[in-house]
Amino acid sequence: MRVDALLNESSAAPDAARWRWLSYGYALLVAIGVAYFLLDLPIQVTDCYGNMVKAAKGTLAELVSGEFHQQSYLRPIGWAQLRILLDVSGGRYFEWFRGWHVAQIVVLFVLFLRLIRPRSLAGAAVVPLGLAALIGIHTFAGTVRESFPVNMFLMVLICSFAAADLALGPPRLWRDVAAALLFVFATLSVESGILVAVVFVAAFMVGARGVSRVGVAMQVLLVIGYLVLRFSILHIGSPGLEERTSGFGFSRLDPSALIEKFGTHPLPFYAYNVASSLLSIVLSEPREGVWVATRDVLRGDVRVFQIFNIVASALGTALIVRYLWRRRREWLAFRFDRSDQLVFIFLAMAGANATVSYAYTKDMILATAGAFYAAALAVAARDFIESMSGLSMARAIAPMLFLVLLSSAWALRAVNAHMGLRIAAVKVRTEWAYVDSWLERNPEVLSEPGAGEMKRHLQEDAVRKHPLRPRLAGRWVEWFND
Amino acid sequence: MTDTRSTMVLAVGVAAPIVLATIAVLAFSGLEIAGHTPSAIGPPRNIAEAVGMGSPSEVLRLLDFGEDPNRVLPVRREIISSAIMRVTALEAAVWSHHREMMELLDHRRAIVDADTRRHLICLTKDVGDADILAYLSGGREVECEHGRALALVEERSKKREQDR
Secondary structure, three states, rough: HHHHHHHHOOOOOHHHHHHHHHHHHHHHHHHHHHHHOOOOOOOOOHHHHHHHHHHHOOOHHHHHHHHOOOOOOHHHHHHHHHHHHHHHOOOOHHHHHHHHHHHHHHHHHHHHHHHHHOHHHHHHOOHHHHHHHHHHHHHHHHHHHHHOOOOOHHHHHHHHHHHHHHHOOOOHHHHHHHHHHHHHHOOOHHHHHHHHHHHHHHHHHHHOOOOHHHHHHHHHHHHHHHHHHHHOOOOOOOOOOOOOOEEOEEEEEEEHHHHHHHHHHHHHHHHHHHHHHHHHHHHHHOOOOOOOOHHHOOOOOHHHHHHHHHHHHHHHHHHHHHHHHOOOHHHHOOOOOHHHHHHHHHHHHHHHHHHHOOOOHHHHHHHHHHHHHHHHHHHHHHHHHHHOOOHHHHHHHHHHHHHHHHHHHHHHHHHHHHHHHHHHHHHHHHHOEEEEEEHHHHHHHHHHOOOHHHHHHHHHHHHHOOOOOEEEOOOHHHOOOO | OOHHHHHHHHOOOHHHHHHHHHHHHHHHHHHHHOOOOOOOOOOOOOOHHHHOOHHHHHHHHHOOOOOOOOOOEEEEOOOEEOEEOOOOOOHHHHHOOHHHHHEEEEEEEEOOOHHHHHHHHHHHHHHHHHHHHHHHHHHOOOOOOOOOHHHHHHHHHHHHHHOO
16 A cells, blocks of 8 residues: 555655654744744834944943943843844844844754754654744743844743753763853843753753763852852842832732732742743743733633633643653653653753742743743654554544644644734834834933934834835734734 | 554644644745735725824835825725725824824824814814823813714715715
C-alpha cells in the first residue's frame, strides 16, 4: 500500500534531516507572517520617543555611565543597544528598529527549533504547536506589541533560549565563557535578564554539562556580584508599591489603594503576586494579578478569546503534567534525557519568573517562563504522540480529537497574536496623531535638543510614510480583541 | 523509530489546525499586499470618512494632503449611519464621540469662524456628546433650535439619495 510505503520510507535515517528542514521551512513561514504584522507597527510615543531623545543625547559612554546612577533601574547595556542602533540607523528609525525586531523574532525561532530538535514525524508535527504557543501565549504579546524601541524582554527570551542551547550542548570551555558573557549582557539589558542564570543552574541540576561545574559556579558568583553591585554599591533599589497600579482580585489597585491595603505588611501582596504569576503561566488566568476571565464569567460577559486562551493553556498544561507523571520514575532516579531537561528548565523558570514578579506582576515580565512553556508543551506533545504509536486506528481517534482541540485553541491564540499587532498599530498611530496633547503632559521631552526634529520624523513615519492599513470589521474581529 | 499509521493520524491532528491558521495569516497578508484587505470596509475615501471611522492618523495625513475639513463630502452608510451620508469632517467629528478628534481639527484651524463653531455646538447638542460640547462651547451657553442642525445634515443626505 502507498501509505505503508510512505511510512516505511519515513523511518529511514536521512529523514531526520528532512523533518528538520521541513520544520525550519515552516518556522520561516510563521516568521514571515509575524514580520508582516510587525512591520505595520510604528515606533511608539510612550516608552520610545522619550527614550530615543534621551539616548541621542551626549556620547555613548556618557549614556552608559549615567545608567549606573539611576534610582530604580540598571540597564546600561539595554540603553547602549538603543544608542548604537540609533546611530547606525542614520535617521531611518522605522526601518532599523522594526528590522531589528523582525531579526530578533527570526533568531528566537531558530533557537526554539534548536532546543526542541524536530528530527522525526512526531517531532516535526509538534513544531506548529510549539511556535503557536511561543507567539500565542499572552506573556509574549508585550515582546512584539511594544518596544522601548529595542524590546529588551524579547532580548532576554533570546538570551534564555541561547543559554539553554549552550547548557544542553556538548561540554566545551568556550561555552563557560559564553555563558558568563550572556549573563552580563542579559542582566545589564533589563532586570529579568537575571533569569538566564536560572537556565544554567536548572540545566546543570538535571545533568546537562554543556556549561561545566565551574561555568555554573561562575553564574552563581555573577548573580551575587550583580545583587551586590545593584543594591550595596550603586544603591539602585526596586520599584516600590507607590510606583505602579497592580492587579488584585477582580480589579486593579492604584498605588494609594495598595499602600492603604498592604503598606505596612506587603508580604501577603507579594505572595499573591507570585501565586498569580504561576497560575498565569500555566492557565492564562489571572492576568497581571486580575482574575479577568473569572470576573467576566460571573458577570455573564465572557468573551471568546478568554475561552480559547484558558482552554489552550489548560489542555497544554494537562499534557505537560501527563509528561511529568509518565517520567516520574526516571526523574526520581535522576535519569534525565534532553526532553526531561527542557521540561525541568521550564519548571525552574516558571518558579523563578514568578518569584521575581513578587512586587509587580505583568504579562511581559513572565515572557521567559511563557517561552519555555512553549518548549515544554512541544516536548510533552511529541511524547504524547510517540507513546500512542502502537494504538489501532480506532483507539487513536480519542487522542487525535484531544490534539485537534488543543491545536485549534492554540491556533486561535496564534491568530490573536497577529490581531493584537494590528490593534497595537492602530493605537500607536492614534498616539502619534495626538502627540501634541501628550507633549503638553510631558513637556520635559521637548526641552531636549533634537526632540522636535525627532518627533517630526517619527510622526512622519507613523502617519504618512506607513499609513494605517484598512481597519478590520466584523463579529469575528471581536473574538480576538484580547 | 518507525512511524505507524496512528502516529501519522496524531501528527496530522496536532499540526493541521495551526498550519491552516498560518496559511490563513499568510493568505490574508498576501491579499492585503495586493490591495484587498479581507473583512475590512476599506481605507477612508476622504477626510470625512477618516473622521467618522475614528482614524486620527488618517485625518492628519489627509489634512497634510490638503483636504478641506469644511467641505461637505459623501460618506458610506456604514461609516456613521444610513441617515448621515453627506457631512463635513468637522460634523463627522461630532459622531466620532472623541473629543480629541475635534481638538485635532480645531488645532489645525479647521473651525474657521464663529458660525461654524455655533453650528457644531448645536449639532453636538442634537447628537448628544457632553465632552465635545464642553470643548466646543468652553462652558458658555449657546442657544440652539433643538433638532435643527441635525435636520440640516440629514436633509443633505436625503437629497443625495434623491439625486441618485
